[in-house]
Amino acid sequence: MKSQKVVFPALLCAILLVVSGCGKDSDSPTPDPGNDDVTVDNVTYANFAGGLFQSSCSGCHTGTGQGTGKWVFSGYSSVTSNLALINDAVIVRRIMPQGSSLSSRQLELLKAWIDKGAPQN
Ligand code: HEC
Numbered sequence: 747m748k749s750q751k752v753v754f755p756a757l758l759c760a761i762l763l764v765v766s767g768c769g770k771d772s773d774s775p776t777p778d779p780g781n782d783d784v785t786v787d788n789v790t791y792a793n794f795a796g797g798l799f800q801s802s803c804s805g806c807h808t809g810t811g812q813g814t815g816k817w818v819f820s821g822y823s824s825v826t827s828n829l830a831l832i833n834d835a836v837i838v839r840r841i842m843p844q845g846s847s848l849s850s851r852q853l854e855l856l857k858a859w860i861d862k863g864a865p866q867n
């Protein structure tokens with residue numbers, strides 16, 4: 747039964763991590779997987795924007811999603827070829843993602859990415 751002594755604190759740690767992550771308000775850095783080091787200077791599609799479209803948009807903008815009438819998300823080129831529309835909907839008019847909103851950090855990074863010319867890597 748030695749192993750339980752190790753597993754239990756590890757579990758506690760994991761639970762604490764999850765709870766503290768969820769408790770943050772929308773102005774603190776959003777804990778998107780692997781994105782804590784992303785800044786307005788180094789933001790790319792690979793390190794941030796792609797993951798954001800995947801997590802915040804693909805639910806409605808892929809497959810038979812309700813948003814596919816206007817834009818179908820299928821990776822980098824589906825974003826860059828609709829960049830003006832996306833910029834308008836997300837950054838300017840803030841009507842997307844429909845029914846929720848991006849954190850101020852997500853908006854800031856997305857805007858910086860678009861302003862830099864939407865780099866892929
Ligand atoms: C809960 C569902 C949902 C989510 C999440 C969502 N959308 Fe949409 N989106 C829609 C619907 C519905 C429409 C309208 C489609 C239509 O009129 O045919 C739309 C329309 C759009 C349009 C066209 C706007 C226009 O002016 O015509 C763009 C661009 C867009 N969405 C981008 C995004 C982006 C980028 C995200 C993620 C940040 C996102 N959407 C998240 C449902 C969603």
